[in-house]
Amino acid sequence: MTSNLTVGVLGGGQLGRMFIEAAHRLNVKVVALDPNENSPAKQISGLKHMHGSFKDSEAVKELSSQVDLLTIEIEHVDTESLKVLNVQPTAKTIGIIQDKLVQKEHLKSAGSPVPEFAGLDSIKDAVEFGQKHGFPYLLKCRMGAYDGRGNYVVKSRDHVEEAWNALGGKLLYAEKFVPFTKELAIMVVRSVTGEIASYPVVETVQKDNICHLVYAPAQIDGVVAQNAAKIAREAINSFDGAGIYGVELFDTPDGILVNEIAPRPHNSGHYTIDACHTSQFENHLRAILGLPLGSTDMKVPAALMVNLLGPETYELTKKSLVIPGATAHLYGKEEAKPGRKMGHITIVADSFAQLQSRGAMLADIKTIKPRPLVGIIMGSDSDLPTMKPAAVILEKLGVPFELTIVSAHRTPLRLVEYAKSAHHRGLKAIIAGAGGAAHLPGMVAAMSPLPVIGVPVKGRCLDGVDSLYSIVQMPRGVPVATVAINNSDNAALLATRILGSSIPTYLDAMSNYMEEMEKEVNVKIEKIETQGWKDYNTGK
Amino acid sequence: MKVPAALMVNLLSPETYKLTKKYLVISGTTAHLYGKEEADPGRKMGRITIVVDSFSQLQSRGDMLADFKTIKSRSFVGIIVGPESYLPTMKSATVILEKLGVLFELTIVSTHRTPLGLVEYAKSAHNHGLKVIIAGADGAAHLPVVVAAMSPLSDIGVPAKGRCLNGVDSLYSIFQISCVVPVAVVAINNPDNAAPLATRILGSFIPTYLDAMTNHMEDMGKGVKIKIKKQGWKEYSITKWLVTLIR
Numbered sequence: 001m002t003s004n005l006t007v008g009v010l011g012g013g014q015l016g017r018m019f020i021e022a023a024h025r026l027n028v029k030v031v032a033l034d035p036n037e038n039s040p041a042k043q044i045s046g047l048k049h050m051h052g053s054f055k056d057s058e059a060v061k062e063l064s065s066q067v068d069l070l071t072i073e074i075e076h077v078d079t080e081s082l083k084v085l086n087v088q089p090t091a092k093t094i095g096i097i098q099d100k101l102v103q104k105e106h107l108k109s110a111g112s113p114v115p116e117f118a119g120l121d122s123i124k125d126a127v128e129f130g131q132k133h134g135f136p137y138l139l140k141c142r143m144g145a146y147d148g149r150g151n152y153v154v155k156s157r158d159h160v161e162e163a164w165n166a167l168g169g170k171l172l173y174a175e176k177f178v179p180f181t182k183e184l185a186i187m188v189v190r191s192v193t194g195e196i197a198s199y200p201v202v203e204t205v206q207k208d209n210i211c212h213l214v215y216a217p218a219q220i221d222g223v224v225a226q227n228a229a230k231i232a233r234e235a236i237n238s239f240d241g242a243g244i245y246g247v248e249l250f251d252t253p254d255g256i257l258v259n260e261i262a263p264r265p266h267n268s269g270h271y272t273i274d275a276c277h278t279s280q281f282e283n284h285l286r287a288i289l290g291l292p293l294g295s296t297d298m299k300v301p302a303a304l305m306v307n308l309l310g311p312e313t314y315e316l317t318k319k320s321l322v323i324p325g326a327t328a329h330l331y332g333k334e335e336a337k338p339g340r341k342m343g344h345i346t347i348v349a350d351s352f353a354q355l356q357s358r359g360a361m362l363a364d365i366k367t368i369k370p371r372p373l374v375g376i377i378m379g380s381d382s383d384l385p386t387m388k389p390a391a392v393i394l395e396k397l398g399v400p401f402e403l404t405i406v407s408a409h410r411t412p413l414r415l416v417e418y419a420k421s422a423h424h425r426g427l428k429a430i431i432a433g434a435g436g437a438a439h440l441p442g443m444v445a446a447m448s449p450l451p452v453i454g455v456p457v458k459g460r461c462l463d464g465v466d467s468l469y470s471i472v473q474m475p476r477g478v479p480v481a482t483v484a485i486n487n488s489d490n491a492a493l494l495a496t497r498i499l500g501s502s503i504p505t506y507l508d509a510m511s512n513y514m515e516e517m518e519k520e521v522n523v524k525i526e527k528i529e530t531q532g533w534k535d536y537n538t539g540k
Numbered sequence: 541m542k543v544p545a546a547l548m549v550n551l552l553s554p555e556t557y558k559l560t561k562k563y564l565v566i567s568g569t570t571a572h573l574y575g576k577e578e579a580d581p582g583r584k585m586g587r588i589t590i591v592v593d594s595f596s597q598l599q600s601r602g603d604m605l606a607d608f609k610t611i612k613s614r615s616f617v618g619i620i621v622g623p624e625s626y627l628p629t630m631k632s633a634t635v636i637l638e639k640l641g642v643l644f645e646l647t648i649v650s651t652h653r654t655p656l657g658l659v660e661y662a663k664s665a666h667n668h669g670l671k672v673i674i675a676g677a678d679g680a681a682h683l684p685v686v687v688a689a690m691s692p693l694s695d696i697g698v699p700a701k702g703r704c705l706n707g708v709d710s711l712y713s714i715f716q717i718s719c720v721v722p723v724a725v726v727a728i729n730n731p732d733n734a735a736p737l738a739t740r741i742l743g744s745f746i747p748t749y750l751d752a753m754t755n756h757m758e759d760m761g762k763g764v765k766i767k768i769k770k771q772g773w774k775e776y777s778i779t780k781w782l783v784t785l786i787r
Contacts, residue, residue, distance in 0.1 A: 026560075027573040027586075277568045277591060286564070295567035299543045299591050301745075325542060348542050428744035449753040451740040453724065472711065472727050477760050479733035479740070481696065481724030484715055490722035497694040497722065501671035502745030510692035517720055 008067035010054035016041030022281035057081030089241030110238035116176035180250035185268035275303035390488035419447035622677035636735035662690035678702035
């Protein structure tokens with residue numbers, strides 16, 4: 001690589017600013033074209049930037065003549081003039097994506113799952129769409145919309161005209177309302193060499209139609225996340241051109257749907273600067289220059305991005321300075337108008353438990369249910385009373401878990417499925433309780449690389465010694481961590497210690513728990529000394 | 541630190557760009573170039589930071605890092621034995637840990653003969669950087685339990701077969717402990733299982749060890765498949781199996 005490459009970027013907002021930050025580290029120069037003379041991107045580099053509209057074909061040509069390669073930080077550009085210039089992603093791709101109807105048609109024909117939609121030419125079409133697909137539905141502008149602007153929820157037949165006129169009555173299309181359970185997003189990057197990679201799936205939370213929070217990774221089943229990433233990569237592979245793409249998805253009871261695509265760095269990918277090995281901005285640069293792509297893996301266990309909007313920006317930034325793991329990114333914009341994106345804060349943490357408590361230090365933000373880290377399984381519902389104490393302790397120690405029945409002898413295929421997928425789904429340890437010829441823990445250990453804790457359950461005969469021997473005497477190479485008969489309490493504590501070996505939050509939880517135990521005994525010692533042993537009531 | 545381990549390499553003139561390109565293919569690498577013109581040899585032109593999930597991963601990226609001085613990393617697993625006579629048996633755990641690339645230390649800590657040493661060891665283990673403890677003991681086998689009572693780390697107990705009672709005494713001593721102090725018990729005289737269990741515990745958060753474990757399990761499967769195909773049952777030699785049984 002050489003040190004005298006220059007990239008021109010259409011648009012000079014915060015995305016351009018963060019792109020320049022990444023390019024600088026690789027000695028790549030960036031020149032921005034933006035009408036604002038003091039735009040966020042222009043502030044942070046001393047190069048001679050261009051002042052003018054990125055929709056103006058003369059200005060774009062002039063920029064192109066000054067640089068080795070063009071790219072964009074906004075898709076609402078003049079694609080006609082870009083067609084003859086050296087730009088990534090390609091003018092064709094930007095053209096398809098900037099018209100949301102054409103984008104949807106493209107995705108549908110490429111086989112990507114998308115919600116029902118239709119182009120509309122008249123109010124009559126809009127009424128018919130509602131009658132066919134039901135109200136409410138979404139009326140959307142095909143071009144130029146962002147951050148929820150240009151969208152209108154059509155509540156009923158009576159609201160069609162109102163919606164139609166509110167959006168200007170032309171270049172509109174309709175989209176069926178999707179009853180999603182979560183809004184997800186994923187950044188996908190493809191190099192000019194064809195190499196493609198995707199970042200983790202994240203969960204986005206919107207407030208007033210603007211991206212408010214991004215939780216990474218999304219607290220969904222890991223196998224579902226793998227599938228979502230595959231759908232996103234396939235969608236991006238249907239487009240020409242290199243660069244980073246933001247793919248917004250809906251998680252619905254019937255599966256993943258693709259909502260929208262952006263052919264540029266995306267707000268849902270800002271967390272990658274602090275939480276991933278290579279940020280979306282650096283990978284965009286690597287992709288358009290044909291350098292090897294950087295790892296898209298997270299380098300921390302959990303991250304939360306909070307957008308800073310309007311006047312509250314500085315108060316939140318100040319607060320963030322005392323939160324461990326928080327990094328503030330301000331965009332250098334002058335006027336903190338309500339709703340304007342002024343910056344963002346990324347908080348990283350060792351676990352979701354820690355992330356949520358750090359997030360709460362910043363603001364009263366929406367928390368999400370963390371993905372289970374421990375799986376409790378038992379051979380039969382009759383084992384539940386024995387296994388319940390494990391659940392109670394995990395709850396007390398703040399360890400997210402799941403509990404279900406998996407029988408080695410009656411649901412053998414479910415056992416295989418459970419054991420094989422456990423670590424892909426996000427579990428870190430498995431607690432398995434079984435009685436009699438207790439094969440459940442050993443079989444799970446034979447198929448999963450995770451630590452498996454076996455709880456021998458006392459059955460009708462042999463006092464649980466049968467279960468103990470079945471679980472503890474595993475052959476060499478296939479270990480089960482065995483705890484005492486009927487003692488699922490210890491299984492939960494052991495699971496917490498396992499988490500604690502890598503997550504300081506749980507190591508602390510365990511240390512505190514041990515101190516509490518000591519205190520409890522100390523209270524008893526004092527009691528026995530003050531009351532005397534004769535009157536001491538053990539209460540048991 | 542927000543990551544488990546990192547390495548910074550200074551880039552000195554004149555090989556900056558050649559090296560930068562070489563490093564860009566390593567996962568977890570971030571280059572920071574300073575925008576200086578190439579100049580006299582030795583000038584600091586930039587730096588590379590490589591972030592990894594463990595020191596083992598840093599070493600496993602050896603091809604790219606071949607020219608670098610590696611340093612001995614801190615142990616993750618502490619193996620302790622009560623009776624020194626149990627050391628030879630415990631050695632099989634070290635062989636497996638070595639194979640799986642897990643760094644460990646091994647020492648003698650006796651509950652009944654060095655009780656203060658035991659307290660010191662258990663109380664400070666997590667501060668030294670250990671993540672898992674494997675403790676082997678026989679007879680009235682208190683070592684793993686007492687360690688678990690004083691350390692917040694995961695503690696794996698290996699019941700050793702002593703002179704009497706076939707190791708059932710050790711098993712019960714380790715395993716039937718009170719409701720609040722967990723020890724992960726493996727089979728009698730089976731430190732071979734303590735080593736992969738420790739690796740699994742590391743692997744639940746360190747991808748390098750999860751991969752090591754997955755590969756180890758695949759190897760075991762292949763080993764069995766080879767046996768299945770071997771010789772025919774008449775000539776099949778089971779000497780190794782018999783040895784194991786006798787041991």
